[in-house]
Amino acid sequence: MQGVAPRGPDVRSAGLVVALCAALIGCGSGAAAPNRDASSMGTDAASPDAPDAPPADGPESDGAASDAWPADASSLDATTVAPPPGPYPRPTYTRLAETGLLADAEPRRISADALPFEPTYWLWSDGADKRRWLRLPPGTQIDTTVMDHWVFPIGTKLWKEFSLGGVLLETRLIERYGDGPEDYWMGAFVWNAEQTDAVLAPEGQADINGTFHDAPAQKDCLACHRGEAGRVLGFSALQLSRPADAARVGPTIADLVRQGLLTAPPDGGAATAFSVPGDPAAAAALGYLHANCGHCHNRSGTAWPDAQMVLRLETDETDVTSSALYRSLVGQPLQYWRGGAITQRIVAGDPDASAIVARMSARGDKDQMPPLATEKTDPTGIAKVRAWIASLPSAGAP
Ligand code: HEC
Ligand code: HEC
Numbered sequence: 001m002q003g004v005a006p007r008g009p010d011v012r013s014a015g016l017v018v019a020l021c022a023a024l025i026g027c028g029s030g031a032a033a034p035n036r037d038a039s040s041m042g043t044d045a046a047s048p049d050a051p052d053a054p055p056a057d058g059p060e061s062d063g064a065a066s067d068a069w070p071a072d073a074s075s076l077d078a079t080t081v082a083p084p085p086g087p088y089p090r091p092t093y094t095r096l097a098e099t100g101l102l103a104d105a106e107p108r109r110i111s112a113d114a115l116p117f118e119p120t121y122w123l124w125s126d127g128a129d130k131r132r133w134l135r136l137p138p139g140t141q142i143d144t145t146v147m148d149h150w151v152f153p154i155g156t157k158l159w160k161e162f163s164l165g166g167v168l169l170e171t172r173l174i175e176r177y178g179d180g181p182e183d184y185w186m187g188a189f190v191w192n193a194e195q196t197d198a199v200l201a202p203e204g205q206a207d208i209n210g211t212f213h214d215a216p217a218q219k220d221c222l223a224c225h226r227g228e229a230g231r232v233l234g235f236s237a238l239q240l241s242r243p244a245d246a247a248r249v250g251p252t253i254a255d256l257v258r259q260g261l262l263t264a265p266p267d268g269g270a271a272t273a274f275s276v277p278g279d280p281a282a283a284a285a286l287g288y289l290h291a292n293c294g295h296c297h298n299r300s301g302t303a304w305p306d307a308q309m310v311l312r313l314e315t316d317e318t319d320v321t322s323s324a325l326y327r328s329l330v331g332q333p334l335q336y337w338r339g340g341a342i343t344q345r346i347v348a349g350d351p352d353a354s355a356i357v358a359r360m361s362a363r364g365d366k367d368q369m370p371p372l373a374t375e376k377t378d379p380t381g382i383a384k385v386r387a388w389i390a391s392l393p394s395a396g397a398p
């Protein structure tokens with residue numbers, strides 16, 4: 001489609017990837033070292049959460065090779081523009097073009113200093129394709145003193161682009177502009193039908209470009225993102241821990257350590273990855289809940305006043321049954337919801353009697369979970385959670 005971000009052919013050669021990268025979208029410096037087959041970026045639906053299972057290739061696979069990550073941090077310095085001197089201004093953006101994501105509008109190219117990344121576990125967005133980028137101010141590091149709550153330097157920008165069937169819908173931005181707890185600019189820029197421009201939608205926008213996709217209002221970003229003090233949900237220690245050869249865009253935590261971008265590497269650099277606890281079936285379910293529910297269901301999340309239930313994992317939780325997630329779910333009575341015959345959050349061995357499954361399976365009413373930003377259930381996600389619950393030994397079992 002004309003004007004849509006380049007979606008190249010099914011590119012399998014790393015050399016070609018770099019060439020495409022430079023020629024089409026300028027997605028990194030010449031030192032770019034793609035760490036995966038560029039054709040393997042799938043849709044939410046096609047993107048399984050198990051790090052070792054590559055997303056299915058398909059016509060929507062993004063051949064834009066936007067997965068380049070500089071081989072070393074110095075290339076960040078070479079390509080970034082320093083923030084203006086003096087106090088960092090509070091952004092007043094009205095168009096995506098002002099935010100620095102795009103190097104050129106026509107043909108559209110992503111700025112070289114906007115570095116693509118992908119969390120291991122995705123938020124379900126009704127099957128939309130997503131691309132994400134991070135821009136750190138030159139010469140800065142991410143403060144990782146508290147490993148589960150990274151603090152990004154002032155001037156950091158993160159973008160997330162949503163598209164469906166190749167049609168651009170909206171691109172969201174988070175920008176840290178000050179050291180106060182609320183000094184984060186957040187908003188969604190909605191793409192026009194011609195796919196030439198994206199304009200801020202402070203109140204959000206429903207049914208963008210003939211699809212069912214809605215962009216959230218600026219105030220609604222916080223419903224989810226306030227659950228993390230540093231606002232960033234997908235660029236985290238747990239979400240970037242995966243084998244280097246996992247089919248994902250952008251850096252792993254090991255890459256970040258190697259590039260000197262973390263103030264406090266895990267275990268002083270000895271350990272280079274964390275993992276979601278459990279066998280593959282348990283890890284798939286726990287990772288799914290962490291990514292899709294954990295931002296509201298944690299001690300700082302917006303759901304906590306109603307239900308003291310933890311759906312978030314911490315990097316030091318290495319055992320399923322002792323995790324806060326397991327302990328606040330399995331065999332635990334509902335606190336807020338009146339679910340008719342359903343009285344517990346999870347009944348071991350019985351998905352149909354578990355409120356977690358019931359509320360994931362609801363849509364279009366007050367029962368649906370998540371309560372916003374989705375209109376369709378996620379069959380793959382529900383299947384993972386059901387399989388894990390079914391595998392738990394029931395209370396009466398020997
Ligand atoms: C329903 C919860 C929810 C809402 C509402 C929401 N987000 Fe997010 N957002 C997430 C989650 C979870 C992630 C990380 C997982 C992913 O990207 O798949 C994320 C990722 C992002 C990212 C990439 C950086 C990061 O945090 O990983 C940006 C940028 C972003 N969101 C911006 C916004 C903006 C701006 C709004 C409001 C217009 C918004 N989001 C509304 C849940 C939400
Ligand atoms: C945007 C924030 C948000 C997200 C994301 C979210 N929830 Fe909730 N959840 C809430 C709020 C608020 C409540 C309390 C009100 C209610 O029950 O509707 C709640 C309540 C619940 C309850 C009832 C708990 C009890 O003890 O009464 C369950 C079960 C639940 N959520 C499951 C989930 C699951 C599973 C996900 C992810 C697939 C999820 N939620 C994602 C905000 C959220």
